[in-house]
Amino acid sequence: MTGEGFGLPEPILIVGGYGYRNVGDEAILAGLLHRLAGRGLTVVSRSPAETSAMHGVRSIPVWSAVSELRHHRSVVIGGGGLFGRHMGLLGRLLPAYGLLARVPSRAVALMGVGIDAEQSALGGTMLRMLARRAARIEVRDATSRDVLRSWHVESVVRPDLSSLMPAAPxxxxxxxxxxxxxxxxxxxxxxxxxxxxxxxxxxxxxxxxxxxxxxxxxxxxxxxxxxxxxxxxxxxxxxxxxxxxxxxxxxxxxxxxxxxxxxxxxxxxxxxxxxxxxxxxxxxxxxxxxxxxxxxxxxxxxxxxxxxxxxxxxxxxxxxxxxxxxxxxxxxx
Known part of the structure; x- marks a missing residue:
């Protein structure tokens, strides 16, 4: 499945745990890029040069993620355990970034994410606010779907985005x-x-x-x-x-x-x-x-x-x- 954008206006800014040399996160990005092929895409990365070399996509550093919002009409928070207890600072900041991205009328989608039931008080509050405002939410497992349902938020369960990445020979x-x-x-x-x-x-x-x-x-x-x-x-x-x-x-x-x-x-x-x-x-x-x-x-x-x-x-x-x-x-x- 390629070129699917769910009507998200372009250009699209993709945010996630990219450029940290994590095989799973890079596989998620590869699958997401495969799915959004043909769209105007930019990826936020800890290491933009590595990300561009590995995936053949325009990439920008994390420190410019906020300023780049004015150049993008949609934001995709893409894949993995971004909202899990092991994500540290990145997991705590992403909900706030997603809420910021929604202002004034930018579309924000959560795609292929996993969501833990246990969240910090502040992080959980911001994540619930973001989920209720998201244009689309796709989760990678039934457990995450059930967590969202407990917040009165509906989502679609789809396989992990890495499943869209073709294997090398x-x-x-x-x-x-x-x-x-x-x-x-x-x-x-x-x-x-x-x-x-x-x-x-x-x-x-x-x-x-x-x-x-x-x-x-x-x-x-x-x-x-x-x-x-x-x-x-x-x-x-x-x-x-x-x-x-x-x-x-x-x-x-x-x-x-x-x-x-x-x-x-x-x-x-x-x-x-x-x-x-x-x-x-x-x-x-x-x-x-x-x-x-x-x-x-x-x-x-x-x-x-x-x-x-x-x-x-x-x-x-x-x-x-x-x-x-x-x-x-x-x-x-």
Whole structure:
């Protein structure tokens, strides 16, 4: 589905968590640009040069987001857990920005968003005001729809915007495996982990190290889904390197890659241990068996909708789950 704009007047300013080197957010942007193809678009980004290079779209820095409003007739707040508890300052400011954008008569649409039930008092009030004034709201899960309904606001549930992004060819994923030094002739388990929740991150780290040491016949590749430039706990690459220090057999995918290339990589995996939301989506889309370790409500909601539950972050549970995915492989224990 391309070129769909819902009658939003052009030019359209797109706002979201873009330019922070988060694979999921960049996949959302790729899907949104695919959907709005042919429209006059500008994207607000932390790193406009990176965003323009990756997506081929005009991009402006965050600091000019307010002044650019006078040059745009519509604003799309696009995709992801922008209104979740883990979003920090960005999540707190977006509702206020959306309300500002509505003045005097600019159209504001919320597209592909996830909304947590738990909001700060001020943030929740502003988000409810914005939702009631939005020209259109699309959410990516039933839980978000139900939150909005509790505020007497209707919305449309549609798949995550990343689902509109075409995958790169399989050869791209195989190339990334080779770049990371992975032996593709052996089973390859992707590790899509995060230490955002410090306590859970510590438990997951111990579980992964124990599991890797028990499975010498399996390749493990850490796929960082976020490389936040400012917040270490949101930089999965740092977590990956700390794990590799404890378990040197873990390979790490270095560098910043287009989300379509990362999606292609998922297709080359034998299975994936997924904490990150878009790791779940990518693995599901690629038809790769999932070992879920949910750290956030959005992950638990997705798992519930797919009749799956998160495993416990222990070496025993993780080892058993991976062995169940690879019944034909002889493993030392």
């Amino acid at each position: 399989p050869s791209v994923g195989r190339h990334l495996l080779a770049m990371a030094g992975v032996d593709g002739s052996r089973p390859v388990i992707g590790l899509c982990l995060t230490a955002i929740d410090e306590r859970m991150g510590d438990a997951v780290a111990d579980a992964v190290v124990g599991c890797v040491n028990r499975m010498p016949d399996v390749e493990f590749l850490f796929v960082p889904m976020s490389q936040h430039p400012y917040v270490p706990r949101h930089n999965d690459l740092e977590f990956a390197r700390s794990l590799r220090g404890r378990a040197p057999r873990i390979r790490v995918l270095e560098g910043v890659h287009h989300p379509a290339a990362v999606l292609s990589l998922f297709g080359a995996l034998s299975g994936a241990v997924c904490m990150r939301y878009h790791a779940l989506l990518f693995a599901d889309r690629a038809g790769v068996p999932i070992v879920p370790l949910a750290y956030a409500d959005k992950c638990r909601a997705w798992l519930a909708e797919h009749d799956e539950t998160s495993i416990e972050p222990t070496a025993d549970a993780l080892t058993s789950a991976i062995r169940a995915l690879l019944p034909a492989v002889r493993m030392a224990g």
